[in-house]
Amino acid sequence: MQINVKKSKCLRFGARYNCNYADLTLQNGDRIDWADSCQYLGVNLVSAQSFRCSFHEAKASFYRAFNGIFEKVGIYASEDVVLSLVTSKCLPVLLYATEVCPLLSRNLSSISFALTRVLMKIFCSRSNDVINECRAVFGILPIKQQMQIRKVRFLQNVIDSDNTVAHCSSVMPEANCCACVTRIQQMNAILLKE
Numbered sequence: 001m002q003i004n005v006k007k008s009k010c011l012r013f014g015a016r017y018n019c020n021y022a023d024l025t026l027q028n029g030d031r032i033d034w035a036d037s038c039q040y041l042g043v044n045l046v047s048a049q050s051f052r053c054s055f056h057e058a059k060a061s062f063y064r065a066f067n068g069i070f071e072k073v074g075i076y077a078s079e080d081v082v083l084s085l086v087t088s089k090c091l092p093v094l095l096y097a098t099e100v101c102p103l104l105s106r107n108l109s110s111i112s113f114a115l116t117r118v119l120m121k122i123f124c125s126r127s128n129d130v131i132n133e134c135r136a137v138f139g140i141l142p143i144k145q146q147m148q149i150r151k152v153r154f155l156q157n158v159i160d161s162d163n164t165v166a167h168c169s170s171v172m173p174e175a176n177c178c179a180c181v182t183r184i185q186q187m188n189a190i191l192l193k194e
Contacts (some may be wrong), residue, residue, distance in 0.1 A: 002091055003026060003030075003032070005031065005032055007028070008032045009029060009032065009033060009034070010023075010032055010034045010035065011034075011036075011045055011046075011047045011048060012034065012047050013047065013048060013049075013051050013052075013150070014049065014050075015049065015052040017023060017047050017049060018047075018050055019060065021034060023163070024106060028174060032103065035047070037054060040058075041097075042059050042096060043096075043097045043101060044056070044058075049116040052101070052102065053101035053102070053107075055107055055110065055111060056092075058093065058096060059094065059110065059111065061093045061094075061116045062090055062091075062093050062094035062114055062118075063088055063114065063118075065090040065093050066086060066090045066118050066121075068087065069082065069085050070082065070091065070121065070129075073085070074122075079122055079123065079134075079138070080138065080182075082122055083122065083140065085140050086118060086122070087140070090118070091115070091146070092135075093177075094114060094115070095143075095146060095147065095150060098111075098147050098150060098151075099147075099150045099151045099153075099154035099155075100154070102143055103147070105152060108143065108144060108147075111142070111143050112142065112143040113139075115143055116128075116131060119131050119134060119135070119140070120131035
């Protein structure tokens with residue numbers, strides 16, 4: 001199999017992630033360089049002490065999508081229409097792959113702030129109390145709850161999958177698989193109450 005060295009990068013995760021290493025050399029003499037970050041399947045991976053993802057590009061894409069919508073319909077459409085477009089077109093861009101990427105509290109705050117700023121622009125208010133009331137009236141869940149719902153759905157799809165590689169029982173011992181299913185059922189019950 002041919003490896004395209006122009007599109008390939010090496011990342012290191014772990015205690016020695018920031019040490020200098022020699023470039024990897026292929027049999028044909030081509031070298032693959034080490035990088036601090038790279039994009040894979042739309043997710044920006046960052047070399048760090050543990051597995052990390054960067055959401056900077058996702059936020060930039062979210063703002064771009066929102067500004068495109070708001071420029072076209074923001075003045076003419078009601079807040080309800082704009083919010084419907086934001087939740088259906090922009091939020092998926094912002095929340096892409098949050099089900100599987102480990103999130104630090106600063107990542108969660110940053111993603112939440114992006115949605116809050118957009119809501120402030122839609123409702124022409126800088127008050128958090130006003131924005132929280134608008135969230136309640138229009139049924140916009142906080143980002144943390146939206147991420148929990150996405151994670152539960154993702155895990156449920158993995159459990160229900162016929163794919164033996166992705167299936168819960170192939171990854172975990174039998175006892176842990178039952179614990180995984182139980183945990184998902186508990187999370188579903190909690191989310192339904194809220």
